[in-house]
Amino acid sequence: MSVTAQSVWNNCLEFIKDNIQPQAYKTWFEPIVAVKLTDNALSIQVPSKFFYEWLEEHYVKILKVALTKELGESAKLVYVIKMENTYGNKQPFTEKIPSSNRGAVKSQDVDIPFNNKSPELKNPFVIPGIRNVKIESQLNPNYSFENFLEGDSNRLARNAGLAVANKPGGTSFNPLLIFGGVGLGKTHLAHAIGVDIKDKYPEKTVLYISAEKFTQQYIDSVKKNNRNDFIHFYQLIDVLIIDDVQFLSGKSGTQDVFFHIFNHLHQNGKQVILTSDKAPVDMQDIEQRLLSRFKWGLSAELQNPDFETRVSILKNKLYRDGVEMPDDIIDYVAKNIKTNVRELEGAIISLIAQSSFNKKEITIGLAKDIVEKFVKNTKREVSIDYIQKVVSDYFQMDVDTLQSKTRKRHIVQARQLAMFFAKKFTKASLASIGSQIGKRDHATVLHACKTVDNLSSTDKQFRKYVEDLSKKLSL
Structure with missing residues (x-):
């Protein structure tokens, strides 16, 4: 490393240190490394693109003053950014920052090595039904197994994903259905599987698509009278990833076409990966023949991280x-x-x-x-534990009694109400609700929900229980 670059940067740091908060200096300037000094341009290495963007957004003025002080008005600053998860190109790229022109920073002089890709068909439905077209996978390479951290809440789903990525279409996890609440990493994991398959099997055709977009493209194919081309295109895919498959609820035409596509892929040893906000047993307005196929492979739940x-x-x-x-x-x-x-x-x-x-x-x-x-400011999601406590307090019993095996009528009803509200207020599967409320199975929870619905419409006192508890849990 050039001594001149280091001495210039050290002097800049002394000036910056005197003019910003100690914590900000420690966070944003201590990790920077001076690399070289060439023709009045100082190159500094920063840990990530996020880091560079933050410096440019918040500290560009002080950087300009400090560097001009050291190298004069013609000074330039060059960032060397350690880029991770690029499209196979591991070389860092540089961004030259004109010291006098702030407006040019974001849009000019950027050399990003993503231009090594041959032109590909971005939208797989621009020319429906055409063979031998290289299909853009629509995958986000930033979603990888490396940055999907394993814990008790996601171990099964992550390990199943790794198994599928190692042998797509060749495991019993076909289809692999990943389900769980909002923000738990379903989309991340689905992309990670696809990215890993593309790395290991470059010859395989992998396609990620949301169920919403799939539906829209199916509707377009019907309007254009090329439904068969639409089906044929999807039957060419080796690994099909459908995100938010619950979006197909109530859409009988789309479900029908997906049924045929699914059957063809499955019978030909192709891999299907699905994500959903609920388990198959909890999905409503999805045809039984499709639900039964969702259950052929593995349904893996993502839970709240510990x-x-x-x-x-x-x-x-x-x-x-x-x-x-x-x-x-x-x-x-x-x-x-x-x-x-x-x-x-x-x-x-x-x-x-x-x-x-x-x-x-x-x-x-x-x-x-x-x-x-x-x-x-975040909508509170009621937990199953909290629901059990509220219901137990309302009926003046403890949670252990609520969860017990007793068949006393008032305790059974309290337990059924807890299950009913757990289904209503949480994203948990019926199996998960049952296991947390007295180690029951999903059929017991389903029966409890039906019982509460029936009693609410026939029993005035029971309806009051439901109304009172709804108010308590909605606060």
């Missing part, structure tokens, strides 16, 4: 973005945001933003303020 997994997710996010944060603050965020991964990452980004915008050090106090606002 504390250790949440901490790992936050640390991994910070590491990928090249940001440091004290462990006690990471622990605090992980303890207080439990619902899903998306909200976790959103909270940590908000924390970094507030710290930088308001020039505040990242402290527990600031973390409390952010988390409190974040949780308040």
Whole structure:
């Protein structure tokens, strides 16, 4: 490394250190490495593209002043960014930043090595039914197994995904249905499987598509009178990934066409991967013949991550973005945001933003303020544990009694109400609800829900129970 580059950068750092908050300096400037100095252009290496964008958004003025002070008005700053998960090209790219022209920063002088790809058909339905067209997979390479952290909440689904990626169409996990609530990583895992298959089997045709887009394209094919071409196109796919398959509910035409596509792919040893916000047994307005096929393979549930997994997710996010944060603050965020991964990452980004915008050090106090606002502005998802407690308190019994094997009428009804509200207010599967409320099976939960519906319409006192509990749980 050039000594001149290091000495220039050290002088810049001294100036910057005197003009910003210590925590901001530690977070955003200590990780930077001076690389070289050529023709009045100082090259510095930053940990990630996110890191570079943050510097450009918040610290470009102070960087310009510091560098001009050292190298004069003609000074230039060149970022060397460690890019990860690019399309097979592992070389870093550079972005030259004109020191005098802020407006040019984002749009000019950017050399991103994504131009090594031959032109491909971006929309697979531009020319329906044509053979030998190279199909763009629609996969996001940033969603990988590497950054999908394993924990108790997702171990089965992740390991099944790895097995499918190693041997697509050759395992008993066909179809593989990944289901769970919002923000738990269903889409990430589906993409990761596809990306891994493309790496291992470049000759295979992999296609990711949302059920919503699939439906729209089917409707277009009917309008254009080329439904058979639409079906034929999908039958050419080796690995088909359909996201949010519950969107097919009530759409009989789309379900019918998907049934034929599914059968063809399955019979020919092709892999089908589906994601859904609920288990097959909980899906409504999906034809039985299709549901039965969803159950042929493996249905793997993604649950809310436990504390250790949440901490790992936050640390991994910070590491990928090249940001440091004290462990006690990471622990605090992980303890207080439990619902899903998306909200976790959103909270940590908000924390970094507030710290930088308001020039505040990242402290527990600031973390409390952010988390409190974040949780308040996020729609609360009632947990099954909370529902059991509210129902037990209402009927003046403890949770153990509610979960017990007793057949006493008032306890059975309380248990059935807990199951009913768990289905209504949570994204949990019937099997998951049953296991948490007295280790019952999904059939018991289904029976409980039907019983509550029937009693609500025939028994005035029971209807009052339902109304009272609904108010308590909706607060």
